Amino acid sequence: MEKKxxxxxxxQLFIATQTMRLSTQKIxxxxxxxxxxxxxxxxxxxxxxxxxxxxxxxxxxxxxQSSFGALGENIIVDFxxxxxxxxxxxxxxxxxxxxxxxxxxxxxxxKIDPTAPELLKNDRGVFAKVIKNGTxxxxxxxxxLK
Numbered sequence: 001m002e003k004k005x006x007x008x009x010x011x012q013l014f015i016a017t018q019t020m021r022l023s024t025q026k027i028x029x030x031x032x033x034x035x036x037x038x039x040x041x042x043x044x045x046x047x048x049x050x051x052x053x054x055x056x057x058x059x060x061x062x063x064x065q066s067s068f069g070a071l072g073e074n075i076i077v078d079f080x081x082x083x084x085x086x087x088x089x090x091x092x093x094x095x096x097x098x099x100x101x102x103x104x105x106x107x108x109x110x111k112i113d114p115t116a117p118e119l120l121k122n123d124r125g126v127f128a129k130v131i132k133n134g135t136x137x138x139x140x141x142x143x144x145l146k
Contacts, residue, residue, distance in 0.1 A: 004143035008079035010092060011053055012068045013138060021069045029095055030133040034074055044129050045100040049073045050081040051125035058123055064113040072108065073125055077142060081126040089131060089145040096132035096145065103127060 014021045016038045028035040033047030040047075051073035059066050068076055081099070084090070088099045103125040109116040 004091060004145060007084075007090065007142045007144055008077050009142055010075055010136060010138055010140045011078050012076035013136065014069045014074050014076075016072075016074070021072070023069060026135050026137040027074065028135055029097075029130045031130050033130065037074065046127040047130055048075060048097060048128045049103060049125050050075045050077055050128060051103075052077050052080050052123070054080045055120055055123045055125065058119055059112070059116065062113075062115065062119060064116060064119075066112045066116075070112055071120070071124055075136065079142075080123060082122055084126065084144075090128075091143045091145055092136050093140045094132070094134035095130065095136050097128040098131050099126050100129050101127045 013024050013027050015024055015027060015034060015036055018038055029048070032041040032044060034040060049072060051071045053076060055071060056066065056068065082102060084099045086099055086101065090097050090099070106117070109120060
């Protein structure tokens with residue numbers, strides 16, 4: 001059995017449809033991404049976007065109101081995923097994900113506030129790909145695999 005270091009836990013989950021972002025209790029993932037998500041089987045290295053409660057707290061400190069899901073994420077966690085080194089594998093329930101890239105700034109964040117892209121440049125989130133298929137549910141602990 002591999003050694004595990006606890007990172008935090010899953011706080012919110014979202015699936016993107018063609019028209020909206022839906023909050024959900026669980027997501028099913030396979031090597032092509034999140035099943036039923038509009039980005040499924042588009043780019044496996046950008047299959048899942050993690051953001052953190054920290055990103056929303058940064059906005060709130062600047063009096064910028066936004067609700068969870070506004071950053072386009074699939075999973076909100078209670079730690080800063082930017083602290084993870086690219087290539088790090090994490091375990092969430094029975095699912096193994098690998099961090100593949102930092103989320104780049106995009107103009108869609110300006111819909112929240114004109115200052116949001118610069119404010120979140122190192123805190124918006126990270127992308128991951130699926131290494132081991134399974135189900136991710138709310139409040140599940142997240143571990144770094146060593």
